[in-house]
Amino acid sequence: MTKNLYHCTALCTIAGALAAATPAVAQEAGAAAAPQEGLAEIVVTAQKRSENIQSVPIAVTAVTGAAVENLKAVDLKGLQGTIPNLQINNFTNTPNSAVFTIRGIGVIEPDPFAGNTVSIVQDGVPQYFSMGALLDLFDVDRIEVLRGPQGTLFGANTTGGVVNVVTRQPTGQFGVRGEVTYGNWNRMDIKAAVDVPLVDGVLAGKVSAMHTQRDGFYTNIVDGTDMGRRNVTVLRAYLKYTPTNDVDVTLGGEYGRTRNGAPVIVNGSTGPGYAIYAPAGTMTTDQVLPMYASPCASDAAPCRAPDKYYSARDFGPDKSDMDNYRGTLTINVRNTPLGDLTAITGYKQFKLEEFTDNDAIVGLGIDTYRGTRGWQFSQELRTAADLTDAVKLQAGGFFMKTHYDHFNSVRLEAFAPGLRQNLPQDQDNWSGSLFAQTYIDVTDQLRVQAGVRYTHENTRMIAGTDNYYNASGIGLYCTHEGSCGDTLLGGFRASGSQSWDNVGWKLGIDYKATPDTLLYASWARGFKSGGFVGRVARPQDLGPYDPEKVDTFEAGVKTDLLDRHLRFNLAGFYTNYRDMQVAQNYILPDGKTIGTSIFNAAKAEIKGFELEATALPVEGLTLTGSLAYLDAKYKKFDFLDPTGVIIDLSGRALQNSPKWSASAGATYEVAVGSGKARANVLYTYTDTKLLQGLQGQPLVRIQPTHFLNANLGWSPEDGRWTLEVWARNLADKHYIEAVTNNAGLFNQVSYTSPREYGVTFKFNI
Template identity: 30%
Template sequence: MTTRLSGQTRRRAALLGVLLSTTAGVALADEVAVTPPEQVASAASDSTSVGQVFVTARRREESAQSVPIALSVTSAETLTQTGVNNIVSLTQLVPTLQVLSPNARNTALTIRGLGASYGLANDGLEQGVGIYVDQVYVSRPGAATLDFVDIQQVEVLRGPQGTLFGKNTTAGALNITTRDATNTFEADAEATVGSLNFRQVKATAAGPIVADKVAARLSVVGTWRDGDLYNPISKLHQNARDSVGVRGQLKFTPTDKLTIKLAGDYSAQHPECCTQVYVTVGTTLKPAAQQYAALAAGRNYKVASTNPYDRLSDVDDDIQADQFAGGGSVIVDYDFGDVTLTSVTAHRNWDWEPRNDRDYTALDVTRRSANPSHQKQDSQEFRLSSNGAKKVDWTVGLYWFDQNVTTHGVTEYGNDASYWLLPGTNSPDSLLAGYTVFNDSSIDTTSYAAFGQLTWKVNDRLSLTPGLRYTKEKKDGVYAQRVAGGSNTTDTTLINRRLGIARAQNFAAETSDGSLSGQIAAVYAVNENFNVYGTYSRGFKSGGINMTALPLNSAGQPSLAAAVIRPEKVSTIDLGVKTQWFDRLLTANLAVFATDVDNFQANVVDSGPGALRGYLANVEKVEVRGVELDTTTRSIGGFKFYGNLAYTDGKYASFRNGPCPLERIGTSTAACDLSGKALPGLSKWAGSLGSEYRRKTSLGRLSGEAYAGVDASFRSAYFADSSDSIYTRIKAYEIVNLRAGFQLDKGWEAFVSVRNALDSEYIQNITVVSGNSGLVVGTPGDARAVAFTLRASY
């Protein structure tokens, strides 16, 4: 098969290739040697560890180069230097990770284009990218928008991780590790100020409480920034940032064999957020009088600006995106000598308190729109692992997870709703003015799993790693929707029009399924610095329940057949090489993969009788193919470099009942066949590269190290909507960040950073506004921003 690239794409790929081959340095210092604290002493005396990255991708500490998994590792130092404060901005360093986040609840994470269904969040659906923080699964994707707190490193594991990270990780996992409490006193403080009144403070203190027995660690972070959109109606700056977070840990080591870690965290966000601005107007198949231009003119409405980079919004309702997340865990490790028993007990909760203006205009179409959501989860994991066996390393375990998500939503329509949502019908404004829809839902999920994985060292060169996990999961959901308000009328035609917008319904549903997932992997060491691997993995994501209004059957009742969606099954073949060259100065890893997904879970449109609704259903088949290249270096004459390039081709192999793109919507909505169309949220080409130069120097009496660095990333165009509408295609863009600083020998550091230094104009996400008038809104990416950071470490 021959793939033809556009001229612009060829130029980007060529540019990246030149930079990778000729730049004398791309990689950040800690990107290459990220070592857990407990290994520092031994690693320093072991020459075999030089240039190695240590990870826990297989629930044990080992060199990333020996693991038969395509993965990316980012250290705390790299996160700080590049200004990456959360998972959303991590995408600039990890090309295969994509995050679309118009707000916290509707955050969607994908790896290699898989992992989430684009559209409004549905509580009955699990994510396919698992987020794990200190071995604890974090169910809600909104956690991706919270600030990092005292991070040790972040591992992005690509492809199904169904054996050891088994909670629905069909697309991959983010394995996040925070710093441990220590028996040596240490403290860090950091303050940043910058554009748009940006302010961020971070502080950490750690040390012994009882010598060699009890240690503690406490970290706090706070971030504030004015909004980058201005609303001339409310005279407010919107899409601001306002968040605080705290994390604490107590570490008990009563004996050499027993370690107990008690950890807790809490984060809160109170931003003036999140709204979107005018991006474009799409032409539909509706009569001209029912499209945006005519409708806006009929109410003398003129948008604040048709240029999204003017950053002007004109919503006329309050907006709010408050979220609160917290939890605690107890991790116990007991070393029996040949084996270690690990217990991970955790509780977490997440509360979402929003307000939205869903028509995104100054018109009174949607007066109120809010879906507050409250989640709580409990989990227990037991693992038994071998300790340094010569021939076979193994891990077996049991896992239990229980979750409840409750939502109490409200949508109220205004004086312009009848005109805007029922165009051409001459319906009176009073028909929908004050018409209010209340929706209440609750879903319980209980999951049990047993798993095991081993690594058999067949000989000095060949290792085989089979693994299996059996998961049994049950969901029970209840949904109720009622309506009130609007004008009193006995006109059947008007009543039916109003019911076409929303009508009362309620249903209960349950689903239960069990599945076997796992992998078989082989690694062959050509020599100590050249490993070849192959992995076949099967992932499983449990069935879901639509926690939203269902399409109606011919009797006007909810179609219960649409309440439950089938499990998603993923098969992936990964082939790769992991290499190090020139005495491990250069690390270069290449991976080729092919993924097939059966019953991909997505937002679709039903074409049956009654009022049509967007809801969740199964896509028959999805296919993704790709190649990934990751390179880093250690210091070469003071220079370091990294470069990552990914080519990913994903498509709906069979999607006959898909949502229609905006340009194909007429007076009646029908399902469209999207088979062969590109998978949304996926750039065919994505890459990141950067360089840093460090040099010992003095400033007067101050001695230390001066440095300067550049980080760049790019993504080719992609669709930001599951329908692949031409009006929701986000254009290719590039971002360049600069930084320079001075680090004193005595623990002080100061640096200046410039994010989006070239002031590139790009759109982060796009939404087709309800009513299908043709209006398309979006969120412009951050403009150029300058920041100054001062750090102190003791």
């Protein structure tokens, strides 16, 4: 209690000093507006129509493109800590798979079979796969983060919320924007965007490109090289056709090429009681540096990141390669007898191939090859119509079909030299839904809304396990399903197909108390789809598991005060979370193999609040911040321990659910010489949390984090170019990012990024 009181006192003091909170990045557009005119209006499409964010009766935060550039973030993970009750993480051994959690609702599983509870949407197209969902952030117009169930307008698997990314569209006017960054760790970013009017007022084109690369933060004790390098290139192209004022058609395409280093894992085993462990200082003829000290000193205490990051990789190529292809066709036809029509067609395919030294010690251990190929096709057709002056309607349909093949080949040298295990997955899924949402103006100030969505979904899964043995005693890594030259010891295939029907809805009311103050309340029911388990050690583990359901009650206030010099938003919520899909592990009789299955085994209760604000106290100065509280606990959960013992986890915290989080920032602009200088500072705080661990053992608890980012730049009076210096994690704090406890085998650990700094030159023609 004392600890929590301290956290509250410290955070409330910060928030109060800043006139409460909104993320420092969220209101960048306001910072650019002249202070005497007040905060600028921010337009969002959180309800699939353009509205002032202060008129939207849901908890939504908008991050502008300028704010994204301020963060020097290369992908969505760079937003971590800046949005209330949003957590963005990676898995220890699969950095290309995103972990998004909003208000304690998220999926802690890297493989695609587990689905999502936070939908990542790019230009109107939901991203079905968590692999590749950490979208690269360049040439972004804005990012909208919607908290709470959004199933009525955005469909299934949005029980946590939606991250809606809107890229900059063609303008129809010639223009060139560019940016070059050089930083430590040999970071080099090159970004450019060119707008071209092809036929004046009718046809516009745009091409944008980004390349980013840097060295890795870790040192390999095997040969002294760096580990975890990054190398990403993204190309986008658009054509926008506007034959009349009422019709526009936009065709967009994107190619993303990732050639990163292999995933980096640190061995966190605490002693010889673990099957895979090497004492600090151990040297062999196969390494140039001694074995590093484990960041985990004891199973009874949290792990701690060292001053310098070490790991070991002596398996397979140093690569994590991914290719993404996206295509989007958006058609808008306004003022038809059926209202304003919108059709969005989306297609995406990807290929991922990576090698991981899972044990992170020198010598025989556990090594993995992962290869995944997937594609998705989606079609949405909707209308927005004014039925009367007081009644507005949005209605439509949505269809999505997906497929993926996933192949996992694991060398188990630590347990039996020459032993290899293949884990193939093959899944097809399709879903179709119909939705409608109405907005009724009861009076000029009072509005009610009601929405409903019906969804039908079908999933087919084939998964299994094959065990192979190589008589030479050295297991092969295999990049395709089959023997790869070794002997099949046995295996199985399991298959299943299942359909589900679900109905979600939303009821809400909002009241315009003054022209600048909105009060609102709502009840939303959302669901996450059912499915099958893809990584199975026994046929019966396949499932299926059923959908989980969420009811969220939310109330809030949005207001602009002091002639729009203070923006203040507050939301409170209560969530009843039931039939939770929970992965439960167990150890097979061989004492080494961990089996996994997913059960609808738990209920939870989640409550909290989010406070956001922006203040313009004096000319040139913008103060921002956020404060969020989250109480997310299991209400009922009989957990099956890997040893076979059932443990009651009622009252324990949900994964990835820090009790407190906050941000505080300031931006100051002042005339200097013949131009303008601009300084920005942002502090973020995240309380202790669990990530990859259900029981809450001290070992897997992630420590509280404090990060400080800063920018200082200057541009001439015409604003055609800017030169700035910047730093992320200015104080060079070293933290644990994730810990996975593989009972009795070994612990896997990863670290947050150390300090990054550099210089950026921007230009605009």
